[in-house]
Amino acid sequence: MSDATKPAVPILEARNLIKTLGGNRVLDSVSLAIGRGKVKVLIGPSGAGKSTLLQCLNFLLPPDSGQILLEGREIDKKSKKELCSFRQQVGMIFQDFNLFDHLSALENVRVALMKVKGMGKLDATERAVAELKRVGLADKASLYPANLSGGQKQRVAIARALAMDPKIMLLDEPTSALDPELIGEVLSVIRDLAQGGMTMIMATHQISFSASLADEFMFMEKGRVVEHGSPAELLGKGSGSRTQAFCAKISELTGEAGDGEAGACRL
Amino acid sequence: MDFSVAFNAARDSLPYMLGGVGWTAGLICGSMLLGLALGVPLSVLQVYGPKPVRRAVSLYVWLFRGIPILVQLYIFYFGLLAWLSQLPGLTDIGLDSPFTAAVLVLGLTSSAYQSQIFRGAIQSLPGGQLKAARALGMTDAQAIRTVILPQALRLSIPGWSNEYSILLKDSALAFTIGVVEIMARMRSIASTTHEPVSMAFVAGIIFFALTWVGVKGLSLLENKVRIAGYTRQGAV
Numbered sequence: 001m002s003d004a005t006k007p008a009v010p011i012l013e014a015r016n017l018i019k020t021l022g023g024n025r026v027l028d029s030v031s032l033a034i035g036r037g038k039v040k041v042l043i044g045p046s047g048a049g050k051s052t053l054l055q056c057l058n059f060l061l062p063p064d065s066g067q068i069l070l071e072g073r074e075i076d077k078k079s080k081k082e083l084c085s086f087r088q089q090v091g092m093i094f095q096d097f098n099l100f101d102h103l104s105a106l107e108n109v110r111v112a113l114m115k116v117k118g119m120g121k122l123d124a125t126e127r128a129v130a131e132l133k134r135v136g137l138a139d140k141a142s143l144y145p146a147n148l149s150g151g152q153k154q155r156v157a158i159a160r161a162l163a164m165d166p167k168i169m170l171l172d173e174p175t176s177a178l179d180p181e182l183i184g185e186v187l188s189v190i191r192d193l194a195q196g197g198m199t200m201i202m203a204t205h206q207i208s209f210s211a212s213l214a215d216e217f218m219f220m221e222k223g224r225v226v227e228h229g230s231p232a233e234l235l236g237k238g239s240g241s242r243t244q245a246f247c248a249k250i251s252e253l254t255g256e257a258g259d260g261e262a263g264a265c266r267l
Numbered sequence: 268m269d270f271s272v273a274f275n276a277a278r279d280s281l282p283y284m285l286g287g288v289g290w291t292a293g294l295i296c297g298s299m300l301l302g303l304a305l306g307v308p309l310s311v312l313q314v315y316g317p318k319p320v321r322r323a324v325s326l327y328v329w330l331f332r333g334i335p336i337l338v339q340l341y342i343f344y345f346g347l348l349a350w351l352s353q354l355p356g357l358t359d360i361g362l363d364s365p366f367t368a369a370v371l372v373l374g375l376t377s378s379a380y381q382s383q384i385f386r387g388a389i390q391s392l393p394g395g396q397l398k399a400a401r402a403l404g405m406t407d408a409q410a411i412r413t414v415i416l417p418q419a420l421r422l423s424i425p426g427w428s429n430e431y432s433i434l435l436k437d438s439a440l441a442f443t444i445g446v447v448e449i450m451a452r453m454r455s456i457a458s459t460t461h462e463p464v465s466m467a468f469v470a471g472i473i474f475f476a477l478t479w480v481g482v483k484g485l486s487l488l489e490n491k492v493r494i495a496g497y498t499r500q501g502a503v
Contacts, residue, residue, distance in 0.1 A: 055398075058402060060398050060401060060402060080406065084404045084405070084406055085404065087401060087402055087403065087404040088403070088404030090402075091402075092399075092402035094395060094398070094399065094402075096393075096395055097395075098393070098395035098396060098398060098399035099399070100396060100399070100400075100414050100418075101396070101418060101494065102414075102417050102418045102421065102494050111403075111413060111414075112400075112403035112404060112405060115405060115409050115413055116403060116404045116405055116409070143495075144494050144495045146494070146495060147495055157399075160403070161402075161403075164403060164404065
């Protein structure tokens with residue numbers, strides 16, 4: 001990580017994260033730092049450790065070793081109170097949404113406001129409605145997850161995370177479980193967030209989309225960050241980067257449908 | 268066999284037999300509720316507790332599932348409770364009554380079975396539910412209360428209804444220590460009327476009706492708390 005591009009105090013910083021799962025070193029001393037309003041995109045083959053990295057960043061999977069700092073302050077993972085307050089400030093979006101199936105869209109967004117932030121029901125409802133409106137789902141507030149499309153579920157999940165006023169959002173392949181025609185609505189919400197200045201770290205295979213948002217690409221392989229740099233650097237013609245090779249492979253596999261991504265590769 | 272004699276005997280016995288319904292209902296309500304009150308925390312401890320706690324719960328479940336209710340009734344009524352009720356301060360709280368012993372034995376045994384119903388339901392929920400709750404900053408206790416249990420308990424109603432119908436019939440064993448529930452009344456009235464078969468029919472019909480009412484009631488409850496589009500496997 002070049003120090004020149006790093007702001008004085010990153011919002012979130014990880015130092016030398018190591019995680020071993022079932023004897024495999026899934027994260028091999030990964031470090032990163034992200035400044036306010038920046039968007040970092042994690043790219044790499046399945047099993048590279050992208051998802052593990054994101055889940056280690058908010059201790060859903062506790063790293064075996066390494067440090068995580070929020071605005072320069074190290075999180076003590078042994079303190080449950082500190083962990084809960086840290087997680088409130090770090091929004092998480094999952095590949096398979098993980099909406100609470102027994103709660104309506106509105107209740108999904110409201111529940112943590114009431115239980116975690118201790119807001120009253122009226123205030124929490126008002127806030128939840130506002131967040132649903134922001135993702136374009138005000139009219140679906142009373143529906144249960146089972147009656148929402150995948151794209152709608154993911155937007156509710158985004159509203160739920162946003163309602164907590166996170167300082168940073170972690171997005172773990174937010175569109176990978178969606179039918180192709182539903183990807184666009186979720187990407188457009190993510191684009192709005194980025195343009196609104198939300199700090200984000202996102203794992204995705206949507207290369208061309210993320211190239212237009214990202215300040216930095218991080219290419220991961222076998223638990224390590226093997227390359228990082230601006231999308232233009234890594235995807236530039238003749239850059240000879242692993243990122244470009246990987247991205248070319250994706251567009252090759254997806255054939256004509258991968259035009260967008262092939263386009264991104266030729267940036 | 269003279270059917271009219273048998274029929275008249277059955278009809279005449281009804282008020283007395285039905286008088287046992289209150290006792291049977293008391294046994295069932297007491298023991299199902301005790302089983303629920305203990306079974307839910309036991310299941311949570313067995314899934315989320317530290318290893319020694321999980322082991323302890325597992326041992327508890329083995330004990331109560333492994334010892335026949337009849338044997339437990341003897342141990343509790345003639346042994347444990349008889350002894351406890353003589354201790355200072357415990358003499359006048361009805362610990363030595365057969366009803367207390369029966370509710371305790373049925374309730375503790377049911378808590379062992381119920382804990383396994385709830386455990387199965389908790390473990391059938393997708394792991395992402397707890398993760399999402401934690402990611403929002405909930406403590407594990409908050410996540411279990413607001414996210415895990417409301418879903419797991421809904422999924423548990425069919426198993427719970429099965430447990431009800433089993434426990435209802437197990438409650439007939441309480442006659443052995445002198446609770447004057449339906450079975451006890453059947454035996455006493457059969458020995459005076461010499462019509463054991465027709466009395467057994469009456470008792471059988473009453474037990475059947477109680478089973479039907481309970482199972483139907485729970486099935487109504489299941490529909491009432493059902494969430495649109497939600498199935499046992501989670502979202503459709």
